[in-house]
Amino acid sequence: MNQTIDLLKAHRSVRKFKKRTVEEEKVNAIIEAAQWSATSSNYQAYTIIRVNDPEKRLKIARLAGGQKWIEECPLFLIFCANLKRSKDCWEDIDPAYLSNTEMFITATVDTALAAQKAFVAAQSLGLGGVYIGGIRNDLQTVCELLNIPKLVYPVFGMCLGYPAESPDQKPRLPREVILKEDRYHEDGDDKLLEKYNRAMKDYYRERTGGEKEDTWGRHCGNSMMAKTREYLGNFLKARGIGVK
Ligand SMILES: Cc1cc2nc3c(=O)[nH]c(=O)nc-3n(C[C@H](O)[C@H](O)[C@H](O)COP(=O)(O)O)c2cc1C
Numbered sequence: 241m242n243q244t245i246d247l248l249k250a251h252r253s254v255r256k257f258k259k260r261t262v263e264e265e266k267v268n269a270i271i272e273a274a275q276w277s278a279t280s281s282n283y284q285a286y287t288i289i290r291v292n293d294p295e296k297r298l299k300i301a302r303l304a305g306g307q308k309w310i311e312e313c314p315l316f317l318i319f320c321a322n323l324k325r326s327k328d329c330w331e332d333i334d335p336a337y338l339s340n341t342e343m344f345i346t347a348t349v350d351t352a353l354a355a356q357k358a359f360v361a362a363q364s365l366g367l368g369g370v371y372i373g374g375i376r377n378d379l380q381t382v383c384e385l386l387n388i389p390k391l392v393y394p395v396f397g398m399c400l401g402y403p404a405e406s407p408d409q410k411p412r413l414p415r416e417v418i419l420k421e422d423r424y425h426e427d428g429d430d431k432l433l434e435k436y437n438r439a440m441k442d443y444y445r446e447r448t449g450g451e452k453e454d455t456w457g458r459h460c461g462n463s464m465m466a467k468t469r470e471y472l473g474n475f476l477k478a479r480g481i482g483v484k
Contacts, residue, residue: 247364252409254368255309257401262315266365270400273361274354285326285347286354289318289386289394296385300397303381304374313399315367318375318382319355321347323481324391338391344482351395362400372397376469383479390479408447411439413456433457 271288279285291297294311301310310316323338337343355371362369373396375382382394414432437455444452444459454462477483 248360250409251363252368252407253370254401254403254405254407255307255370255399256403256405257309257313257368257399258404260314260402262367262401266362266367267315269365270358270361270367274358277350277353277357279350279353280346283326283346283350285322285343286351287320287322287325287392288354288358289320289388291316291318291386291397299385300375300382303378304372304397305377307372307374309370309399310372310397313369314401315369315399317355317358317398317400318386318394319351319396319398320388320392320394321351321481322392323347324389327391339480339483341482341484344476347481348395355396355398359398359400366402367400368403369398369400372399373467376472377467379472379475391481393476393479393481408443411436411443 267290274288275284291300297311297316300316301307304310321344323343326333326338326343327335359369359371375394375397379394382388383392386394388394413436417429417432417436433456437457440456440459441453444454
């Protein structure tokens with residue numbers, strides 16, 4: 241249809257990178273693109289931390305469950321939701337309201353929108369990458385390592401660089417399952433989900449040389465149960481985020 245749609249539809253996560261530095265000009269373009277995201281009430285409630293220090297990278301890679309690409313990628317960014325700037329700069333506010341769930345959602349959504357723009361901008365420049373939710377295994381350590389204060393929390397990381405792999409695209413849910421007209425319903429979803437489960441099973445089998453045969457439901461179930469991260473509620477509360 242057009243180059244933007246083609247780019248968006250060519251998405252895949254990349255976890256292997258060439259040993260080629262990302263030019264500063266491109267890094268700047270990626271960050272500027274992120275800044276032009278829509279943002280709730282123009283709050284811009286996020287901060288991006290570029291992590292260059294190899295020791296910090298190593299520690300983050302370990303706490304994220306041994307994700308080597310955090311150490312190896314040329315560009316590693318951590319996207320943080322930031323309500324501290326709000327406390328410091330916004331006028332005539334009762335800072336207690338910054339701890340509302342509403343503000344937690346607002347800052348997290350702002351952060352994710354900026355990140356997605358950064359990601360797409362990077363892809364448009366010939367780069368690839370992967371989001372890193374694995375940092376949420378231990379946000380206390382991430383905050384200490386990166387000097388992140390209260391009212392700020394890291395939502396996820398992002399590895400970027402020139403791709404040294406081009407994995408097959410992971411099939412997505414059928415459009416009819418995720419798009420409804422005028423009202424929510426699940427009519428016909430069963431059959432479509434069954435088909436999707438089979439497609440994912442084939443995908444995993446092919447991608448792993450027969451080692452993994454999970455359906456989508458099995459994969460997601462295992463994934464969720466492996467990372468419940470139950471400490472997060474109390475952790476965020478202690479940071480003054482999303483507690484009401
Ligand atoms: C918020 C978020 C966190 C993610 N965290 C990780 C991660 O820690 N490690 C990883 O290898 N992939 C991670 N991913 C990548 C997803 O596993 C991947 O996007 C998904 O399986 C779909 O595959 P695709 O991106 O190749 O289409 C994350 C993706 C998102 C959006």
